[in-house]
């Protein structure tokens with residue numbers, strides 16, 4: 001599986017989106033180090049738009065139950081499917097990255113940029129330790145019941161991602177990316 005990495009390019013190669021994680025495979029110190037790193041993101045006007053919610057214990061179980069409800073759309077799912085959905089949420093560490101809302105559209109955009117940088121710093125810090133992550137904006141993250149479970153006021157905060165962290169079960173296939181030539185214009 002993933003090894004600790006020091007070389008930046010190697011780190012980037014491994015800083016991928018992983019979809020399945022080993023249960024309880026990250027300790028609190030590793031997670032908190034990565035969260036500390038995430039706060040080094042650039043932030044215009046020092047608006048400090050971050051709010052993180054570390055989801056564990058009973059709250060995590062409620063999130064897993066809600067994920068089943070959201071996925072099933074009222075239909076009865078087979079028990080194996082229910083367990084698979086729950087495992088997706090119960091196995092990794094779960095952190096809701098939330099953005100403080102602003103009345104200004106421009107500030108909101110800049111604050112989202114800050115949160116996005118934070119997610120990437122969080123992911124890179126984890127990758128250095130051989131830990132994988134996933135940024136999820138699955139339906140549950142936009143469901144008002146999710147805000148209730150987290151006891152989060154949707155008028156004040158937006159969940160911009162449910163971030164999962166864990167030692168991955170499998171490495172996804174290489175990703176398709178544009179080449180630099182495809183995106184770069186040289187204008188002298």
Ligand SMILES: Cc1cc2nc3c(=O)[nH]c(=O)nc-3n(C[C@H](O)[C@H](O)[C@H](O)COP(=O)(O)O)c2cc1C
Pocket residue numbers: 015016017018135136137138172175
């Ligand atoms: C804003 C944002 C939201 C995302 N939401 C999801 C998601 O809900 N489910 C998912 O499987 N991946 C999600 N991803 C991960 C992307 O699908 C992933 O980055 C992309 O497939 C490229 O794979 P890589 O990260 O391994 O390079 C999200 C990524 C971003 C930036």
